[in-house]
Amino acid sequence: MVENLTLQQMAALLGVSTKTVAQLVRDGLLKKAGRGKYALASVTIYVEHLRALAAKHGRPLTANSELNDQRTRLAKAQADEKELRAAALRGDLIEAQAVEREWAEILRRVRAGVLAAPSRVRQRLPHLTAADAAQIDAELREVLTEVAGDD
Numbered sequence: 001m002v003e004n005l006t007l008q009q010m011a012a013l014l015g016v017s018t019k020t021v022a023q024l025v026r027d028g029l030l031k032k033a034g035r036g037k038y039a040l041a042s043v044t045i046y047v048e049h050l051r052a053l054a055a056k057h058g059r060p061l062t063a064n065s066e067l068n069d070q071r072t073r074l075a076k077a078q079a080d081e082k083e084l085r086a087a088a089l090r091g092d093l094i095e096a097q098a099v100e101r102e103w104a105e106i107l108r109r110v111r112a113g114v115l116a117a118p119s120r121v122r123q124r125l126p127h128l129t130a131a132d133a134a135q136i137d138a139e140l141r142e143v144l145t146e147v148a149g150d151d
Contacts, residue, residue: 004037013080014046015073040084043077050074114140 010030011018021038024030029049031042050070057067087093118137122128128136 003040004033005040006036007038010038013043014077040081043081047074047077111144114144 005013007018007021011021014021014024016024021030024046025032025038029042029046031039031045033039050073054067054071054074084093115137117140118133121136122133
């Protein structure tokens with residue numbers, strides 16, 4: 001189940017800007033769960049804050065557009081939270097760390113296969129010299145280095 005959201009995900013969930021999310025954290029209305037991560041459960045703190053504001057104002061929705069906007073965001077946040085929880089229960093969500101681990105393993109296997117290619121080619125083509133195999137190896141390593149570089 002998803003427990004933490006990125007800054008952008010939290011902003012989208014609440015229907016506010018990323019600056020507003022940062023301000024809500026400073027105001028104690030949202031909780032950080034680490035660098036760049038925000039606790040989904042802390043949305044309830046924000047929801048309670050909005051409820052308190054709505055109760056304090058006690059006016060019809062048309063009397064205060066800010067209150068109306070906050071109520072709309074609250075309803076959207078609650079609906080989105082329920083949707084995320086339901087998706088997690090159905091197993092429709094994949095943890096980002098699991099995806100990252102799987103891709104890391106796939107890329108390790110690709111790298112190992114690419115690095116093994118020069119010796120396999122030399123076995124299949126016995127007329128290649130050691131220098132030819134070394135050149136093939138150097139080219140493949142250069143490609144791996146380029147692909148791995150941070151662009």
